[in-house]
Amino acid sequence: MQTSHVTSAIVLRSWPFGESDKIVSFLTEGHGKLTGIAKGAKRSKKRFVNSLEPFSFVSLNFQDRSKTSLAFILSCELQKSYKNLIASLEKIAFASYYVEITEGLIGEREENRLVFDHLKRSLNRLESEGASITFLIDFELKLLSLTGYQPLLDSCRRCGMHPSLSYAPVQTHWYFSLRDGAILCAGCSKLRKELVPISGATLDLMTNLQQEPNSTFEDPKPSPTVLKQIRSATARFIQFQLNREIKSASFLNQFCS
Numbered sequence: 001m002q003t004s005h006v007t008s009a010i011v012l013r014s015w016p017f018g019e020s021d022k023i024v025s026f027l028t029e030g031h032g033k034l035t036g037i038a039k040g041a042k043r044s045k046k047r048f049v050n051s052l053e054p055f056s057f058v059s060l061n062f063q064d065r066s067k068t069s070l071a072f073i074l075s076c077e078l079q080k081s082y083k084n085l086i087a088s089l090e091k092i093a094f095a096s097y098y099v100e101i102t103e104g105l106i107g108e109r110e111e112n113r114l115v116f117d118h119l120k121r122s123l124n125r126l127e128s129e130g131a132s133i134t135f136l137i138d139f140e141l142k143l144l145s146l147t148g149y150q151p152l153l154d155s156c157r158r159c160g161m162h163p164s165l166s167y168a169p170v171q172t173h174w175y176f177s178l179r180d181g182a183i184l185c186a187g188c189s190k191l192r193k194e195l196v197p198i199s200g201a202t203l204d205l206m207t208n209l210q211q212e213p214n215s216t217f218e219d220p221k222p223s224p225t226v227l228k229q230i231r232s233a234t235a236r237f238i239q240f241q242l243n244r245e246i247k248s249a250s251f252l253n254q255f256c257s
């Protein structure tokens, strides 16, 4: 007899399986990302009432089955539904992207409570404060750090030149290398193709946001160009790491181009 577990979880996505079942992917508080089968989910109003839709915050009761990595979902109870979020196409676009890249950057059953807290907090923020490009950048950068992909921004990956050193040429343009996950100076970036150009101001803000978890975008307020450069670097880096199409990205880009 397998032990059953109860944990808080966020539904990442679900899809039909056979005539009456569903496969559901969750980010759980205590067991990392978990994929399971909800038998009879299309029929059972009792065990799965409105609780298998994406972004639902639920109490999940599951059992591990032998010889398969798919868990058996015993029941799933809705703890919080995001009423404002699911009423807005813009917020749905943001939330869809949040859950898709989270699912892509963590492995099955890799326990990471901080990622769970981050996703939960970010969905709450969408629900109560709305969608904005600064929230999006904040989400991407923190998620990269929490999953071990934090961009390395302190010095050129190849020659070690530091952006803030006085001997760095004033007009130096910097580049973010998707392959290295790090910055390169102009001299070291020749003949490389997978680069995103970034200015000194962009580098400053990205570094601040990484070093000061509670830093904001308000003082001084960054220019739209800086925000666009950060987005370009983070979004393309995430895409590079996932190495597949991010389905929700084009939907999202309709709201933040």
Ligand SMILES: [Zn+2]
Residues within 6 Å of the ligand: 156, 157, 158, 159, 160, 161, 184, 185, 186, 187, 188
């Ligand atoms: Zn260099």
